[in-house]
Amino acid sequence: MKIFAKYLKPNAKFAVFGCMFEVVATLCNLALPLLMSQIVDDGINKLDFEYVWKSVLVMFSVAAVGMACHIMAIKQNLKATTRFTELLKNDVFEKANKMTFSDHNRLGAAGLLTRTETDVWQMSEVTDVILSGVCTIPIYMICGSVLAFMKDAYLALLLFAFTPVIIAA
Secondary structure, eight states: OHHHHHHHGGGHHHHHHHHHHHHHHHHHHHHHHHHHHHIIIIIITTTOHHHHHHHHHHHHHHHHHHHHHHHHHHHHHHHHHHHHHHHHHHHHHHHHHTSOHHHHHHHOHHHHHHHHHHHHHHHHHHHHHHHHHHHHHHHHHHHHHHHHHHHOHHHHHHHHHHHHHHHHO
């Protein structure tokens, strides 16, 4: 984690903006089923098609905002990840240049290149997953649970009771 902090700190603004956009996109995604249930309950069941059309426009707008925010979040997270990778590669290259000739001969140029590139790529992938998941997973869990209890508390309790069983299986 110290490595992540060291290399992400100069790019913290991109990570923060990415997280903010991801929060808005996640909330928009969570709002869509709620809007759909309102369309069915208040529009279709009551045969109020004007309400249905207005609600569909609202739903489309929420989806468009969510999509735009998700695209911006991906862009910001990729900026942070790319700059993280750039700084890490520079340090790895600098360290490889300071190695002795006997270390170079022992590892071999091809092996050294393959190992460093693969390791940096793996760190880049982990950074990207962490940046995209740190903000969305807690929001999905908390807000999804609240929405589940708002709709049907008994069904939500069953869901929570059997989730550990499903995970264990």
